[in-house]
Amino acid sequence: MKITFPDKNVREYPDGTTSLEIAKSLSEGLARNVLAAKVNGEVRDLMRPINEDASLELLTWNDAEGKSTFWHSSAHLMAEALEALFPGIKFWVGPPVENGFYYDVDPGNHTLSQEDLPRIEEKMKELAKKNNAYQRKEINKEEAIKYFTEKNDEYKLDLLSNLEDGSITFYTQGDFTDLCRGPHIPSTGSIKAIRLMNIAGAYWKGDEKNKQLTRIYGITFPKQKELDEYLAMLEEAKKRDHRKLGKELEIFTFDEEVGPGLPLWLPNGAVLIEELERLAKRTEQAAGYKRVRTPHLAKSSMYLTSGHLPYYEESMFPAMQIEGEKYYLKPMNCPHHHKIFGSMNASYRDLPIRLAEYGTCYRYEQSGELFGLMRVRSLQMNDAHIYCTEEQFADEFKAVNEMYLKYFRIFNIEKYVMRFSTHSKEKLGKKYVDNEPLWIKTEDMVRRVLIESKIPYIEVADEAAFYGPKIDVQVWSAIGREFTLATNQVDFAVPARFGLTFRNAQNELETPICIHRAPLGTHERFIGFLIEHYAGNFPLWLSPKQVIVLPISDKFNDYARLVSQELNNYDIRAHIDERDEKIGRKIRDAETRKISYMLIVGEKEKETGSVAVRKHGEGDKGNMSKSDFLKMIKSEIEDQLNK
RNA sequence: GCCGUUGUAGCUCAGUGGUAGAGCACUUCCUUGGUAAGGAAGAGGUCAUGAGUUCAAUCCUCAUCAACGGCUCCA
Numbered sequence: 115m116k117i118t119f120p121d122k123n124v125r126e127y128p129d130g131t132t133s134l135e136i137a138k139s140l141s142e143g144l145a146r147n148v149l150a151a152k153v154n155g156e157v158r159d160l161m162r163p164i165n166e167d168a169s170l171e172l173l174t175w176n177d178a179e180g181k182s183t184f185w186h187s188s189a190h191l192m193a194e195a196l197e198a199l200f201p202g203i204k205f206w207v208g209p210p211v212e213n214g215f216y217y218d219v220d221p222g223n224h225t226l227s228q229e230d231l232p233r234i235e236e237k238m239k240e241l242a243k244k245n246n247a248y249q250r251k252e253i254n255k256e257e258a259i260k261y262f263t264e265k266n267d268e269y270k271l272d273l274l275s276n277l278e279d280g281s282i283t284f285y286t287q288g289d290f291t292d293l294c295r296g297p298h299i300p301s302t303g304s305i306k307a308i309r310l311m312n313i314a315g316a317y318w319k320g321d322e323k324n325k326q327l328t329r330i331y332g333i334t335f336p337k338q339k340e341l342d343e344y345l346a347m348l349e350e351a352k353k354r355d356h357r358k359l360g361k362e363l364e365i366f367t368f369d370e371e372v373g374p375g376l377p378l379w380l381p382n383g384a385v386l387i388e389e390l391e392r393l394a395k396r397t398e399q400a401a402g403y404k405r406v407r408t409p410h411l412a413k414s415s416m417y418l419t420s421g422h423l424p425y426y427e428e429s430m431f432p433a434m435q436i437e438g439e440k441y442y443l444k445p446m447n448c449p450h451h452h453k454i455f456g457s458m459n460a461s462y463r464d465l466p467i468r469l470a471e472y473g474t475c476y477r478y479e480q481s482g483e484l485f486g487l488m489r490v491r492s493l494q495m496n497d498a499h500i501y502c503t504e505e506q507f508a509d510e511f512k513a514v515n516e517m518y519l520k521y522f523r524i525f526n527i528e529k530y531v532m533r534f535s536t537h538s539k540e541k542l543g544k545k546y547v548d549n550e551p552l553w554i555k556t557e558d559m560v561r562r563v564l565i566e567s568k569i570p571y572i573e574v575a576d577e578a579a580f581y582g583p584k585i586d587v588q589v590w591s592a593i594g595r596e597f598t599l600a601t602n603q604v605d606f607a608v609p610a611r612f613g614l615t616f617r618n619a620q621n622e623l624e625t626p627i628c629i630h631r632a633p634l635g636t637h638e639r640f641i642g643f644l645i646e647h648y649a650g651n652f653p654l655w656l657s658p659k660q661v662i663v664l665p666i667s668d669k670f671n672d673y674a675r676l677v678s679q680e681l682n683n684y685d686i687r688a689h690i691d692e693r694d695e696k697i698g699r700k701i702r703d704a705e706t707r708k709i710s711y712m713l714i715v716g717e718k719e720k721e722t723g724s725v726a727v728r729k730h731g732e733g734d735k736g737n738m739s740k741s742d743f744l745k746m747i748k749s750e751i752e753d754q755l756n757k
Numbered sequence: 758g759c760c761g762u763u764g765u766a767g768c769u770c771a772g773u774g775g776u777a778g779a780g781c782a783c784u785u786c787c788u789u790g791g792u793a794a795g796g797a798a799g800a801g802g803u804c805a806u807g808a809g810u811u812c813a814a815u816c817c818u819c820a821u822c823a824a825c826g827g828c829u830c831c832a
Contacts, residue, residue: 216827228762228826314827315760322829326760329827357825361768370805370823429831446832475832480758481823483830493832586832598832636832667789694788695795702793716791726791734792 118169127164134160134300137172147336148172149299150183157183159250159297175336185210187248187298188305188334189217194290195237196330200224205292206269206318206327213344213594214333218316220269226328231310234330238308245303246288250296255279258293269318307341308334354592356645357486363650363708365641365658366487375484375491377638382658385687386644387494387637389656391472393524393755394496394634401517403468403498408450410474414440420449420608421547425580431478431491447473448605448630451499452612455626460616465626466506470498472637487642488597496600496634501609501626503618510629511563514602518587518633523757525644530599531588532569534560535577546580547607556606556627557583579630581607592646599643603630650708651731655751659709661688663725664700666716668692673720677713677740684744688713705730711747 117136118124127136133151137144137160151158152171157179164170173180189208192215196203200221208217219226255274261284262270270293274282285294287302299305309332316329335341352358360366365383372378379387395405414433417423422430426445433440444450451469460467474494483489502510522530537546537553546553560583564571571585578584584603590596605628615623634640644652654660661681665674674690681688691700697714704712713725718737725743727735738746 225761312826313761316828317759320829322759326828328760331827368824374823477831480830482758482760482828484824489831495832601832632832639832664792666791669789696788696790697792698790699794700792705793712792714792718791728792 115164116167117164118167120169120171129165130163132161132163133158133170133172136164136170140172144172144174147174149174149180149304150297152179157297159248160300161247162250162297182210183297184299184305184336185215185334186296187302188308188332189215190248190285190287190290190292190294190298191238191241191302191305191334192234192310192330192332193217193219193292194241194288195234197290198241199230199234199237200226204267204269207273208292211331214311214331216316216329216331218318218327218329220325220327226313226330228313231313231330235308235310235332238305241288242302242305242308244288245301247301248285248287248298250298251284251286253282253284255282258282258284261291262293304336305334306336307338308332309341309345351592351594354646354649355486356488356592356642359645359650360487360642363645363658365645373491374481375479375489377487377490377492383641385658386641386652386656390496390634390637390640394470394472397517397520398468398470398498401468401513402466403470406451406454406469406471408444408447408454408471408473410476411441411443412450414442416449416453417442419611420452421580421611422446422449425545429477429479431476443476444473445475445477447471447475447495447497448499448608448628449612451497452609452614452628455499455501455609456612456614460501460626462503462616462618462624465616466500466502466510468498468500473497485595487638487645488591488595490638493636493638495636496632496640498631500629500631501614501616502629503616503624504627507559507627507629508563508566511560511602511604512567514629514631514633515563515567515569515585517631518600518602520757521633524755525647527589527599527647529589532564532571533577533586533588533598534564534571534573535579535584535586536573536575537578537583538576541576545576546578547582549607552606553578553583556604560585560604579603579605581605584630589643591643597639597643598635599639600633600635601631602633604628605630652708652710653754654710654747655754657708657710658687659689659707660686660747661711661713662704662709663688663690663713663715664697664704665690665692666697666714668694670715670717670720674715677715677725680740681744684748686744686747701728713743 115127115129116124117127134145137148148160150173151160152173153164154168175181186209193205193208196219202222204220206218208215258274259271262274273293283294283296284291285296285298311331311333314329315326318324318327333344363382364380365386366377366379368377414423422445430445431443433442454469455467458467472494474492476492479489479491500510536557542548542550582604584601586598587600588596589599609628610625614626616626618624663674663678665671671692678688678690691704701712708730710730712728714728715725719725724737724739726737727743729735
């Protein structure tokens with residue numbers, strides 16, 4: 115048979131040669147490091163013989179698929195350890211994930227806890243040393259059912275019930291046998307470094323109505339050094355965590371008496387908010403948006419009209435009763451904006467109408483979902499609604515996307531994914547407004563704009579808003595959690611429910627399309643993200659403390675006040691460290707507080723009307739006149755905002 | 758909301774069945790110091806809240822609240 119390698123080289127091997135043998139024929143080193151093989155595009159065990167002409171890619175730790183095979187095998191090793199330590203334990207699924215693997219188990223009467231992890235880890239290491247082979251066995255469905263019936267394992271039987279006969283394989287290593295599609299690494303011995311990370315509850319089949327299983331997360335590496343590096347990397351990431359930095363830099367805080375998920379913005383946080391709003395207002399004004407303002411609550415009838423009450427009620431704070439009326443805190447700004455549009459008596463000549471507001475919304479997020487600033491119950495959205503005709507839709511949608519990209523340049527956001535969420539046919543009328551032709555038409559329009567604008571995106575079904583498809587910008591927190599940073603949604607349903615119309619050129623009433631957009635997401639999540647993105651080192655324009663003046667001794671406090679005041683007069687956020695401390699100490703503290711510029715002033719500066727400039731993270735920049743310094747930072751701010 | 762863990766001074770964290778400690782921060786005094794921590798003294802806590810066990814609870818038990826790691830859900 116002919117084997118074709120990724121570099122297009124072709125070599126001849128006898129039929130039935132295994133991938134591992136082929137690896138050996140190429141180099142001993144490769145044979146030692148190879149974990150799995152990709153045969154004709156399918157990832158397979160190394161020990162599986164190849165029987166026909168095929169393309170072959172040998173996967174190592176450097177390949178994503180090599181890693182996931184390694185971790186998948188590690189999950190089996192953990193299961194083997196668990197079964198040895200806790201006889202009778204039952205297993206659901208144990209897949210590899212982005213960083214490691216997990217296994218969902220039902221430990222029966224025993225409750226697994228954090229304290230059990232070191233024992234399990236030890237057992238895994240012991241079993242790994244035995245270097246047992248992962249043996250693949252094809253089996254018919256009857257035998258498989260018999261095996262798990264005898265084992266009294268309802269979970270695996272449930273898995274089996276969804277499999278077709280003939281596709282069933284078992285893998286055995288040591289005393290542990292699992293129903294598994296594979297593939298696996300050849301043997302347990304290459305799993306050298308093991309760390310079980312944490313233990314958590316996870317609903318069976320991901321459904322909260324089902325029983326909760328115990329999920330154990332772990333990670334393994336071929337070398338101890340790699341595990342050590344991974345753990346060190348996690349420690350580093352924790353230092354960027356916005357919850358830690360937010361406290362250290364005095365940006366926000368929570369208070370038990372105020373309530374969970376209700377952040378208090380400290381003065382530094384308020385500066386961040388004001389700068390973001392300033393940027394948004396400038397940008398939106400240039401793009402033809404008009405600002406509006408709306409109250410924080412509304413009567414239930416409006417949310418019946420909007421559809422929030424049937425579709426969204428569980429995410430809203432319960433109503434309050436006033437004068438026989440039910441009032442709800444608003445979870446979104448759109449209904450209020452629709453009311454404003456409705457009051458405008460618009461003609462096609464007025465469209466598009468773009469209404470913008472940094473509106474404060476309240477959402478009743480379940481307690482377990484709260485997460486620092488990233489997931490809160492009171493939030494201020496960079497919201498706007500664009501009402502336009504069907505012909506205008508593509509241009510408007512494109513313009514919104516361009517605004518996103520402009521913001522990403524300003525904030526240097528490079529790692530993100532645009533996620534296009536569409537409806538699912540089965541949930542029409544339940545999760546989604548029941549009008550399939552409109553869904554399909556709108557989704558096509560969005561897809562066309564994305565393709566025409568050459569914006570890379572991924573498409574996911576059954577993730578849309580109840581009123582239309584949406585595009586979310588996904589980013590990751592320091593500790594690797596994924597978040598929707600910004601959102602851009604099409605609404606073809608709610609304007610009609612509100613009876614919104616405009617008069618078209620034929621003097622007929624027509625319903626506008628509405629685009630909801632929030633490129634800067636919410637203040638809460640966006641700032642949470644920015645803290646981690648910049649690791650607290652905000653760019654000058656955004657920095658809550660732009661300049662601190664550090665007098666060498668209190669003899670120069672007067673001059674320091676003069677310098678600081680002059681900067682304040684030009685809208686620079688400058689203040690003074692007048693403490694009775696040595697200059698080294700003042701510098702150290704200013705550096706720790708991540709203040710962008712330090713101006714050291716003493717005898718020399720006072721005499722010449724100058725300042726000695728030091729930049730955060732960079733050090734001494736030398737002496738310059740007050741006016742030169744002002745000019746320099748003014749132009750730095752300009753440059754940062756005009757990208 | 759569910760599973761698991763945690764809750765001690767402003768912050769980070771020790772600690773004990775006999776009503777508490779460190780470092781940093783804070784206050785005062787000394788020091789007037791040129792690019793990442795000068796010295797001394799002092800002040801600070803119903804040990805998350807509520808009940809129970811006990812002669813005695815910060816420590817043991819239960820409940821509640823909150824935070825954290827996940828699940829479900831989402832900007």
